[in-house]
Amino acid sequence: MDDLDARTSELDRAHVFHSWSAQGALSLLPIAGGQGCTVWDHSGRTYLDFSSQLVNVNIGHQHPAVIAGIREQAAVLATIGPATGNLTRAEAAQRIAARAPGGFNKVFFTNGGADANENAIRMARLHTGRDKVVSTYRSYHGNTGGAIVATGDWRRVPNEYSRGHVHIFGPYLYRSEFWATTPEEECERALHHLRRVIQAEGPESVAAILLETIPGTAGIMVPPPGYLSGVREIADQYGVVLILDEVMAGFGRTGEWFAFDAFDVKPDLITFAKGVNSGYVPVGGVVISDEIARTFDDRVFPGGLTYSGHPLAAASIVASIDAMESEGIIAHAKKIGTDVIEPGLRALEADHPVIGEVRGTGVFWALELVADRATREPLPAALMGKAKAELVARGLLPFIADNRIHVVPPCVVTADEVATALTAYDEVLTLLDKEVS
Known part of the structure; x- marks a missing residue:
């Protein structure tokens, strides 16, 4: 092993506490x-x-264009608080909104995908005046208070401190929970299951349905035809906000700007992070429908972060989206x-x-x-x-x-x-x- 590789491993074992791991046996690749x-x-x-x-x-x-964008911004203004106007931040928001469906003009920036989902949940609850959030067992939405409880996998269980979360089974034909043998059966039965859970929970108590457009960490399960549009219909029937989590699936991962572009569905809130700038600087956010954004025209939105719309992150978004487009x-x-x-x-x-x-x-x-x-x-x-x-x-x-x-x-x-x-x-x-x- 090279001396620097050995030094990296030595310092890492001595001082870095790693996520989702028992620390004692870790030996990570430098x-x-x-x-x-x-x-x-x-x-x-x-x-x-x-x-x-x-x-x-x-x-x-x-990527040279993204690195150059970060360097150029750092030379001009390395940081500025969110309670200011900043051209780079505004340009980043404009570029993201331009890739969203019609009727989405505002972006709330966060530090990553978990707090993007956290704030989307907050917006849905405040907009509807309701509390409950329905999400799937086969899901991952992040490791903050509400996002981890919205998550369905094992990581939720030791972290269940947030209120008002309800889980369902989504479509997964290979291991169907609904005894389905065709995509059509899986879709129909999964939608029936969702509808019955909302009915049983009390539709008047349900603020949002939170779904990964294509569940990622849970298994890259492309939804069957008609499922997402069926979820949209159920959400509309009961006045529920539909949040599509595009943190992993968005910005090119599926060959679309947003994964839902390949499906007949339009959400109310879109969460993003990861691919928007390939993680060069930590960033995420919520793309907000005009209807929900208007809720906060005369009402304070009770949420914020010190680094919301950080100029280095914004510059990396602008450069990344421009490069993805031009190349x-x-x-x-x-x-x-x-x-x-x-x-x-x-x-x-x-x-x-x-x-x-x-x-x-x-x-x-x-x-x-x-x-x-x-x-x-x-x-x-x-x-x-x-x-x-x-x-x-x-x-x-x-x-x-x-x-x-x-x-x-x-x-x-x-x-x-x-x-x-x-x-x-x-x-x-x-x-x-x-x-x-």
């Missing part, structure tokens, strides 16, 4: 630099980043997903019994791994750990969640880089096939 879809350690060993870190580096590492990055993500990633993953599915299902869109895919295709028994955690280690040994940084490998490279990934990753996946899946045969 990363010194990156460019595009590649990162490297201090010794110069390179890794192809097919995790996009936390599925956020959509524009790739060290055709959104269209590229869609095309490489259709033409390269999906055919490659389907070929792996045909060759490897350990793959139970392939699903996704754009540069947002999951391989669900099983010990037995007939029973769909999830691949054990020990074998998922082996898969991760074997992929890293082959120079590929994977995103592993439960019994899934998420194939989530930056939107700028090339066909050659996808081919390199597919070779690594193929080799590791071959090892896993032998383990379960």
Whole structure:
């Protein structure tokens, strides 16, 4: 190990307290630099980043236009409080609103995706005068007080300090909660389930339905045709605000500016973070429908953050959106997903019994791994750990969640880089096939 890699590991173990981890056994990969879809350690060993870190580096590492935008802003004004007007902040908000549907003209900036969802919940409650928020069990919305309780996975359970949250099962045909055998059945029954839960909770008590347009960490489950439009109809019927969480799925990840652009649905509030500037500076926010924004024309919005609309973050958004537009990055993500990633993953599915299902869109895919295709028994955690280690040994940084490998490279990934990753996946899946045969 290079001296700087060793020094990084030594200091990290001694002083850094890491998220979602037992600290004692951690041994993390030191990363010194990156460019595009590649990162490297201090010794110069390179890794192809097919995790996009936390599925956020959509524009790739060290994009020159974004770095230049941050530098130029830092030279002019490195920070300013939110209770001021700032041109860069206003330009960032304008660019985001321009990609939203008609009737969305205001953006509230936050420090990331969790507090974006937190503030969207606050807006929905204040706008409706109601309290409850309905979200799915298979979801992740962030690690702040309300967002973590809106989350459905295990991380909610030790953190249930927020009031008024109700959970439902969303559509997931591969492991249907509704005994469905077709997408149509799954859609119809999932919508019936949602409607009955709202009725049972009392529609007059429900402020919002909060959904990831395409659940990400929970498994990249593309909703069946008609589901999101059906949710919209239910929300309208009961006067409920529809919040679509685009934190992971937005800004190119699905080959669209917003993932919901591919569906027949228009939300009331849109949350974003991650891909809006690829995480170069921490930022997130809420895109607010004009109707909800008008609620606060003559009423104080009781929320704010010291770094809301931070100029360095705003500059990174402006540069990132402009580069995505001028370089055709959104269209590229869609095309490489259709033409390269999906055919490659389907070929792996045909060759490897350990793959139970392939699903996704754009540069947002999951391989669900099983010990037995007939029973769909999830691949054990020990074998998922082996898969991760074997992929890293082959120079590929994977995103592993439960019994899934998420194939989530930056939107700028090339066909050659996808081919390199597919070779690594193929080799590791071959090892896993032998383990379960």
